[in-house]
Every structure is written in structure tokens, then in C-alpha cells.
Amino acid sequence: MFDAQVYAPLFEPVRLGPVTAKNRFYQVPHCTGLGHVRPRAEAALRGMKAEGGWGVVSTQETEIHPTSDLSPYAEGRLWDARDVPALRLMTDAVHEHGALAAIQLVHNGNHATNLLSRAPVLAPSDMSISTAQPKQGRAMDKADIRALRQWHRDAALRAKEAGFDIVYVYAGHGMTLAQHFLLPHMNSRSDEYGGSLENRVRLTRELLEDTRDAVGDTCAIALRFAIDEMQGPDGMQAAEEGRAVVELLADLPDIWDVNVSDWSNDSATTRFQPQDGYQNEYLSFVKQTTNKPVVGVGRLTSPDMMVSMLRKGIVDLIGAARPSIADPFIPRKIEEGRIDEIRECIGCNICAASDALGVPIRCTQNPTMGEEWRRGWHPEYISPRKRAVETLVVGSGPAGLECALQLARRGYEVTLAEADPEFGGRVLRESRLPGLAAWSRVADYRLNELRQRANVQMFTNSALDAAQVAELGIPHVFLATGSSWRSDGLGRSTRRRPPQIKPSAKVFTPDDIMSGVVPDGPVMVYDDDHIYLAGVIAEKLALAGRKVVFVTPESLVSCFSVNTLEQYRIQARLIELDIDIRCNQVLHMVGDHEATVACGFSARQSEMDCASAVLVTERHRNTTLFGALRGTGLETLELVGDAAAPGLIADAVFAGHRAARDFERPKSEAEQDWFRREITDLREDAI
Ligand code: ADP
Ligand code: SF4
Numbered sequence: 083m084f085d086a087q088v089y090a091p092l093f094e095p096v097r098l099g100p101v102t103a104k105n106r107f108y109q110v111p112h113c114t115g116l117g118h119v120r121p122r123a124e125a126a127l128r129g130m131k132a133e134g135g136w137g138v139v140s141t142q143e144t145e146i147h148p149t150s151d152l153s154p155y156a157e158g159r160l161w162d163a164r165d166v167p168a169l170r171l172m173t174d175a176v177h178e179h180g181a182l183a184a185i186q187l188v189h190n191g192n193h194a195t196n197l198l199s200r201a202p203v204l205a206p207s208d209m210s211i212s213t214a215q216p217k218q219g220r221a222m223d224k225a226d227i228r229a230l231r232q233w234h235r236d237a238a239l240r241a242k243e244a245g246f247d248i249v250y251v252y253a254g255h256g257m258t259l260a261q262h263f264l265l266p267h268m269n270s271r272s273d274e275y276g277g278s279l280e281n282r283v284r285l286t287r288e289l290l291e292d293t294r295d296a297v298g299d300t301c302a303i304a305l306r307f308a309i310d311e312m313q314g315p316d317g318m319q320a321a322e323e324g325r326a327v328v329e330l331l332a333d334l335p336d337i338w339d340v341n342v343s344d345w346s347n348d349s350a351t352t353r354f355q356p357q358d359g360y361q362n363e364y365l366s367f368v369k370q371t372t373n374k375p376v377v378g379v380g381r382l383t384s385p386d387m388m389v390s391m392l393r394k395g396i397v398d399l400i401g402a403a404r405p406s407i408a409d410p411f412i413p414r415k416i417e418e419g420r421i422d423e424i425r426e427c428i429g430c431n432i433c434a435a436s437d438a439l440g441v442p443i444r445c446t447q448n449p450t451m452g453e454e455w456r457r458g459w460h461p462e463y464i465s466p467r468k469r470a471v472e473t474l475v476v477g478s479g480p481a482g483l484e485c486a487l488q489l490a491r492r493g494y495e496v497t498l499a500e501a502d503p504e505f506g507g508r509v510l511r512e513s514r515l516p517g518l519a520a521w522s523r524v525a526d527y528r529l530n531e532l533r534q535r536a537n538v539q540m541f542t543n544s545a546l547d548a549a550q551v552a553e554l555g556i557p558h559v560f561l562a563t564g565s566s567w568r569s570d571g572l573g574r575s576t577r578r579r580p581p582q583i584k585p586s587a588k589v590f591t592p593d594d595i596m597s598g599v600v601p602d603g604p605v606m607v608y609d610d611d612h613i614y615l616a617g618v619i620a621e622k623l624a625l626a627g628r629k630v631v632f633v634t635p636e637s638l639v640s641c642f643s644v645n646t647l648e649q650y651r652i653q654a655r656l657i658e659l660d661i662d663i664r665c666n667q668v669l670h671m672v673g674d675h676e677a678t679v680a681c682g683f684s685a686r687q688s689e690m691d692c693a694s695a696v697l698v699t700e701r702h703r704n705t706t707l708f709g710a711l712r713g714t715g716l717e718t719l720e721l722v723g724d725a726a727a728p729g730l731i732a733d734a735v736f737a738g739h740r741a742a743r744d745f746e747r748p749k750s751e752a753e754q755d756w757f758r759r760e761i762t763d764l765r766e767d768a769i
Contacts (some may be wrong), residue, residue, distance in 0.1 A: 084419035089385055091392050093417060096137070096375055096399060099302035099336030101247045103137035103182050103399070106392065107413040108377045110339060111140040111186035111250065111306070112403035113437035114452065118159035120760050121168035123442065126455035128183075129175025131406055134461075135413025138399070139176045140184035141169070143252060146237035147230075150189040150259075153198035154440050160187070160237045166244045173245030184248035184304065185241045187293075189230060191259030192219035192268075204230070206262050206269040206276070227275065227285065230259065235292045242297040248337065249301045251289045254308035256344040260286045261308060264327065265318060279323055283330050290334045305335035308343030310364045318343075320364045328371045338376045339401065340368050345434070346647035348379070349404065352429030353517035353614070354651045359387050366396050377401040383408075383426040385416045407433050408447040411462055425527045428520040432732045435645035446732040447524060449484065449739035456757040459743070467493040468746045473718075474499065474556040476546055476707065479507020480731050481723020482562030483528035484738030486538065489560075489745065490531075496538045497556060501545035505529055507564055508724070509731060511596040515618045516625060524731060548710035558718035560741055561708050562734075565701035565724040567591035573610030573699030575635035575668045575682070582671045588694035589672060595619050601694035603628035606677050608669045609698050610635060612642040613730070616698035617652045623696070624659040631662040631690055635682050639663060664690075669697075701728040718745070 093105045109131050116124035124141075131139045144158030145151060159165050169185070176183040192205040193212045203211050204226060205219030222230070238249050253260035262268045263285040269276050275284050286305070294303050309324035311317030318324050320342075328338070341348045342364050350360060361380035369376045377399035382388055388400045405412060408427035415423050425447050433451070436443045445451040450459040471494060475486040478500040486498045504510055506525035513522035532538050551559060569591050571581040583589055590601050592615055605628050609616030616632070617640045624630045632639060639653040656663055667679035670687060677692035703725050711719055722741045723734035744752045 084421065086419065089389060089416050092385070092388055092400065092413075098182070098248065098375060099298065100300055101182055101302050104180055105135070105137040105413060106399045107136045108138040108399040108401045109136045109140055109406045110377065110379055110401040110403050111142055111184070112407070113142040113155075113157060113434075114443045115156050115436045115439075115441050116443065116452065117142055117156040118165065118168060119156040120442065121171055122760055123452065123455040125171035125175040127443070127452060128172050129178060130454050130461065131410045132176040132179035132181035134406075134409075134411035135417060136181055136406060136410075137413075138182045138184055138248065140248070140250075141172065141186055143186050143188040143190075143257070144169075144237075145194075146187050146189055147233040148199035149196065149201040149204055150191070150194045151196045151199040151201065152190060152194055155437065156440060158185070160185075160240050160244075163240060166240055169241070169244040169246075177245065182247040183245060184250065185244070185246040186250040186252050186306065187234060187237050187241065188252045188257075189234065189259040190257055191262045193257040204259065206259075206271055209268065212256070221271070224273075231288055231292050234289050235296045238293045238296045238301075242301055247301055248304050249293055249297055250304045250306055250339070251286060251293055251335070252306045253286050254306045254341060254343055255348060256308070256311070260289055261343070265311075267317070279326055280330065283327055286327075287331060287334065290331065302336040304337035304339050305331065306339040306341070308348075309340050309368070311343045312347040320367070324364075325367055325371065328368055332372045333374055336374055337399075338368055338372055338374055340365055340376060341379055346651075349431060349434055349647060350381075350429070351431050351646060351648050352381075352520035353618075354648065355429070356517070356520070358383060359391070362391065362396055366394075369395055369397070375399055379403060381405060381427055381429055383412070383424060385421055385424075404429070404433060407443065407445050407451050409461070410448070410451075422530060426523045428523045430521070430731075431646035431648065432730060434647055435642075438645040444732055444736065446730070446735060447527070449732075449736040453757070456759070464488055464491050464743065471495070471558055472497070472556045473558045473560065473745070474551065474554060475560045475562060476551070477501075477507060477562035477564055477723075477725070478505040478525075478540075479562060479564050479723060479734060480509055480524050481564075481725075481734040481738035482507065482560070483525060483532070484735045485560050485562060485722055485742050487528050487531050488739055488742030490535045490538045492742065492745075493537065494745075497554065498532070498538065498540045499544040499546050500540075500542050503542050505540065505542060507562075508734075511593075512615070514596065516621050518614070518618060521731070524735065546707065548707060548714065551707070551711060552714065557716055558745070559711065559716050560718070560720050560722050561711075561725055562722045562738060563704040563707055563725040565703050565728040567593050567698070568700050568702050569697060571608065571669050571672070571697045571699055575610050576699070581669045584671075584673045586674055587672045590694060590696045592619060592696065592698055595622065595696060600626045600628070601696065604631060604691045604693055605629070606631045606633055606672075606690065606692045606695045607698065608633045608695060609640070610700070611698045612636060612640060613646075614640060614643060614648070614652070616640065616696075617643075617656060619696055619698065620656060620661050621659060624661050629662075630659075631664060631692070632656055633664045633667050633669065633679055635666065635668045637665050639665070703728065
């Protein structure tokens with residue numbers, strides 16, 4: 083039974099310097115891939131969070147000067163007054179729903195590449211920039227430091243003009259000059275900005291004082307600070323200098339926004355950090371050290387955990403980036419007693435990958451994220467049906483479940499048929515692999531919603547053929563029949579020269595492993611897919627006691643997972659499990675007891691012992707039913723998700739959502755209107 087009193091503390095207002103947040107829900111700064119490049123989309127996304135009930139809604143990091151140029155990434159930008167109107171779009175959208183707007187000002191120091199501005203890179207000391215590029219930053223002299231303080235101050239004034247209520251000084255994620263000055267391994271200065279901690283903290287202190295002096299009369303000043311670099315004694319630790327920094331600056335900021343560094347630790351995936359609230363152990367001392375409100379994060383999706391964190395005095399404000407992406411309406415759902423409707427983040431970091439790839443944010447759980455402006459999608463509302471017609475969805479993977487749910491929300495009669503004994507398709511299968519348990523949340527959320535709807539009928543153990551579909555007499559059919567991993571080893575690396583697979587060789591696919599097969603060792607796992615699956619399969623087989631050789635044509639294990647901030651953890655785990663990793667090797671031959679691979683550069687071949695092989699290359703689309711139903715006179719027949727184009731779970735959810743939204747929409751309209759674009763204004767006076 084929902085007891086509003088239990089959650090009432092979450093809805094208490096909190097005084098933050100000169101402003102007051104209406105509740106304790108605080109969307110901390112997070113990237114969107116929209117930023118200064120797509121300001122209307124950015125404003126609509128943040129406005130949606132405010133509509134969803136967050137008391138504070140923040141921008142992403144916002145560059146203060148051309149010497150902090152993060153191009154080609156689409157972060158915020160406040161280089162001069164011409165950037166103000168774009169940001170005012172955001173503050174207006176946030177204020178419309180009674181939330182406070184926060185801006186995370188940043189100078190990225192040697193994390194900036196300055197590829198657009200071609201400005202020299204600034205750093206506490208002479209050193210290479212932090213990304214692998216042939217470029218060095220120069221040690222800032224006193225004039226540089228004075229200039230930096232002026233830029234930050236000017237940006238704060240512009241932020242105030244743009245309507246922000248909270249202005250950040252940012253010393254976190256290993257990405258900012260203020261933090262670089264704090265860290266002894268980056269700061270080897272011998273002047274008053276280097277050496278002792280008091281000296282290293284001087285720049286952060288000055289930026290806080292400058293910001294307060296400039297805008298503190300109307301704006302709260304927040305400090306985002308990484309209290310632990312998670313490098314043990316090789317970096318800042320919460321128990322030592324992290325705590326000392328909080329003590330030194332105790333009541334100087336109006337808000338302490340604390341987390342761990344770097345970004346991959348702060349936004350840890352569930353595979354490597356399954357526990358929600360995983361930062362609590364690092365945060366808990368902060369509130370005892372300052373009188374100012376503290377906000378903390380850690381993939382906080384459970385309202386009970388939020389309340390317990392308040393009661394235990396760990397934080398004053400519940401910080402969230404990813405949980406607010408997966409469900410921008412968490413606060414409203416809690417307030418309205420709709421806790422079981424919360425769409426929980428699964429910790430997959432596809433959102434982070436969008437930023438890394440320089441494209442608008444996308445989310446596995448929330449297909450409307452990033453589409454608020456360009457497609458006009460709202461996570462809570464969808465247009466009602468035009469006609470009272472019946473629909474059939476075949477397949478209950480992420481695409482089928484999302485399609486069925488959105489059709490049901492539009493008011494159609496929905497029949498969902500699944501061949502397997504359980505609903506969930508690939509998310510169910512994959513969630514049983516090591517570290518991927520949270521994947522099942524994709525199915526759990528949708529099944530919970532579907533089961534409560536009177537207009538939905540759901541059937542398992544129902545593998546439909548064309549005759550059975552005809553018998554049902556439902557004229558509108560969506561086929562989310564998924565895909566199956568191929569076993570011939572064909573993939574992007576082997577297309578020109580397909581591997582020779584001996585007919586008697588023991589070759590398996592990910593589908594076999596997910597259905598419980600444990601091949602004999604030594605087993606070769608060949609990865610031409612490059613995200614998580616091959617690595618997870620290798621892990622599972624190693625844990626089952628098999629000797630595993632992991633072969634990839636790329637130079638890194640699971641190379642796409644660089645974008646989900648997991649790559650080095652995946653490779654480290656495989657090494658810890660004594661898996662023999664062979665990079666830059668293309669599959670050539672699989673025999674009964676051996677396999678041959680060829681170096682991707684020299685074509686030099688090598689042989690390895692191999693009793694069995696798992697080939698993670700490509701998938702075949704499951705289109706048999708589609709083929710059989712084509713031309714049978716159905717009013718609607720549409721392939722959705724992996725059956726239409728195999729991809730990420732996020733792609734399948736998006737496809738299911740889109741199919742349901744576009745149903746009964748005139749084809750011409752749906753085809754012409756892919757999405758709205760923000761096009762550069764070419765008028766002379768727009769420069
Ligand atoms: P997607 O990622 O596109 O949602 P999945 O592979 O996760 O695809 O799910 C496809 C689901 O469709 C699987 O659970 C599979 O059992 C089911 N399915 C495939 N063909 C049929 C069919 N003819 N009748 C009913 N269910 C089917
Ligand atoms: Fe969470 Fe994944 Fe969505 Fe990011 S993409 S918010 S990690 S569910």
C-alpha cells in the first residue's frame with residue numbers, strides 16, 4: 083500500500099543560498115549530445131525533466147572560453163554574449179514548470195583539445211593533453227590564471243543574464259582545470275598554486291569567491307567536486323585529501339555536488355557496479371564537514387533508497403543523471419503514488435555512448451529521450467487511436483514489448499504472442515549472462531504495464547505461423563520476431579574471405595550459449611560484434627572452468643564499449659580470468675581440434691588449440707513469418723526491431739516505440755517528417 087508520508091521528505095523544499103528548490107530531486111549536470119549545437123532540442127529535454135517534477139535541472143558542462151573547446155562534442159557553450167539566447171531557451175523551459183535551472187560552467191584545461199578554436203591548451207603544468215593526441219598543454223602563468231578567473235566571472239554574469247538560478251564551479255571527472263590544479267600528479271607548480279593542498283585548492287577557492295562576488299546575490303553557487311579518483315594511493319582519496327578539500331572549503335559553496343572520478347567511475351555500469359547507491363560510502367562524510375546542502379548520485383532509482391539516504395544524513399538532495407534520463411517523471415510518479423511505473427535505468431551507458439559519438443542522446447529504457455523537440459515525443463503522453471481496431475504484435479523482445487505497450491496506451495486492442503515459455507526475447511536471454519541481470523528491467527517495466535491493461539491479451543508458448551495469424555483475423559500486424567546469430571563466421575572482418583568451417587567442427591552461436599550450452603574447452607570466442615556480448619560469453623565460459631581464447635580483429639577487446647565507458651574494465655576482467663586475448667586477428671579456419679587466425683595487418687597465420695568455437699559475428703533477421711504473410715491482404719504488416727535491422731536493445735525499443743507512434747499516421751507524413759533539424763541561420767546579422 084502506498085503511504086505518501088513515507089516519501090514526504092523527498093518533497094520538502096530546500097534552501098540553496100539565495101534560491102529555494104521546491105523539492106529534493108536534483109538532476110545533476112549530464113551531457114546530451116545536444117548542447118550548443120542543438121539548443122532547441124536541449125531546452126525541450128531539460129524542460130521535460132522539469133515537467134517530470136525535478137526541483138533542480140542542470141545543463142551539461144558549459145565551456146566558458148575558446149581555450150576550453152571540446153569540439154567535436156556538443157557540450158554547452160557560453161564563450162560570449164551571443165551564446166546567451168540559446169541557454170535562455172533552456173532556463174525558460176525549466177522555469178515554466180517551477181524548477182530551478184543550474185549551469186555547470188567549465189574550463190576543461192588539458193582535457194580540451196581546442197580543435198575548433200586552435201587555441202593553446204592550458205594546464206597547471208606542462209603536460210600532454212589527456213586524450214591520445216599529439217598535443218601538449220602549457221603551464222599557466224599568473225597572467226593566464228588572472229585571465230581564467232575573468233573568463234569564469236564573465237561567464238557567470240552571462241549565465242545570470244540567461245536566467246540561471248545555480249552557477250557551478252566544476253572540479254570533477256578528471257576533466258576540468260580546477261580539479262587538475264588540485265591533483266599532485268597534474269600540478270607540479272612551485273608557486274602559490276602548487277605544492278601544499280592549501281595552494282592546490284587556491285584556484286577552486288578563487289573561482290568560488292569570484293562567482294559569488296559576480297552573481298551570488300541572486301544565484302546559488304555550487305561546487306561539483308570529485309572526492310575520490312578511485313585510483314587508491316595513486317590518486318585523490320575520499321579518506322585523505324578528498325576530505326581535506328571539503329574541510330578547507332566547507333561553507334564556501336552554497337551546494338556541494340559530490341561524486342567520484344573519472345566519468346567511468348561516476349557513471350559505472352551495472353555490469354561492473356551492480357549496486358544502486360554505490361557512491362554512498364564515498365559521500366557519507368561530506369555532510370558532517372559542511373553546513374551546506376549536499377547532493378550525491380549513484381544510479382538512484384529506488385524511492386526507498388532515496389528516503390533512507392535522507393534519513394541516514396548522507397545527502398540533502400537526491401542527485402540523478404541516468405535515472406532522470408531513463409525516467410524524467412520519477413518525482414511525479416513518486417508523488418502520485420505510481421512507484422511501480424518508474425522506468426528504472428539499467429546502467430548500460432548507451433546514453434553516454436551517444437555523447438562519445440557526438441550524436442543526440444539515446445536511452446535503452448526511454449526511447450523518447452532526445453526526441454522531445456525533434457520528434458515531439460513525450461514520455462508520458464501519446465496520441466490516442468484514430469479507429470477502434472485490433473492489433474497483433476508477434477514477438478515479445480524489447481521491440482515487441484514496447485510496440486505492444488505504446489499501442490495499448492493509444493487505446494488499441496492488442497494481442498501479444500510469444501513463441502517462448504516466457505516473455506522478454508533477447509533481454510531475458512542476455513540478462514542471464516554474467517553481469518547483465520539489470521537488462522531484465524527492460525522487460526519487467528513493460529510487462530508490468532501491459533499486465534494492468536484490459537485492452538491487452540498476452541500469450542506465451544505461441545509460435546505463430548501464417549495460417550494461425552490468418553485465423554486470428556486481426557488486420558494490423560507488427561512482427562517483432564527478432565534475429566538469430568549466424569554460425570558460419572561471416573561478419574564485417576570476414577566478408578571478403580569467409581572462414582572455412584569444417585563440417586565436423588563444434589561451432590556455437592551466442593544463442594546456443596544463452597540457451598545453456600557450455601562447449602568443451604579450449605574454446606575460441608571470436609568477436610566481430612564489438613560491444614558486450616562476446617566478452618560476457620568469454621567470461622561465462624571461463625567461469626564454467628573452460629580454457630578460453632578471445633579473438634578479435636580489432637586492437638581492443640569489445641572496442642565499442644569505449645563509448646559506454648567500460649572497455650578497460652572488460653579487458654581487465656578477461657585478463658583476470660586468464661583468458662588468452664588475441665587482438666588484430668581475423669578468423670580463417672575452424673577445424674575439429676584447432677583453429678587458424680590471420681593477422682589483420684600482415685596476414686601471417688597462426689594456429690591455436692580449439693575444441694569448440696563460439697562465433698559472435700552477425701545475425702540473421704527472423705523474417706519467415708513476414709515472408710509468408712506478405713501479400714495476404716493484411717491492412718498493416720510491419721517488421722519491427724531486430725527483425726527489421728539487428729542492432730542494440732536501445733534500437734529495438736526505439737523501433738517498437740516509433741512503429742506504435744506512426745501507426746495510422748499518413749505514410750506521406752511519416753516519411754517526409756523524419757525529424758526536425760536545427761539549421762544554421764545564414765543571415766549576415768546572425769554571425
Ligand atoms: P527484438 O530485439 O527485435 O525485440 P528479440 O529477439 O528480443 O527481438 O525478440 C524476438 C521474439 O520474437 C523472441 O522472443 C521470439 O521467441 C519471438 N518470436 C519469433 N518468431 C515468432 C513467432 N512466429 N511467433 C511468436 N513469437 C515469435
Ligand atoms: Fe540508464 Fe542505459 Fe538509459 Fe543510460 S541508456 S539512462 S544507462 S538505461
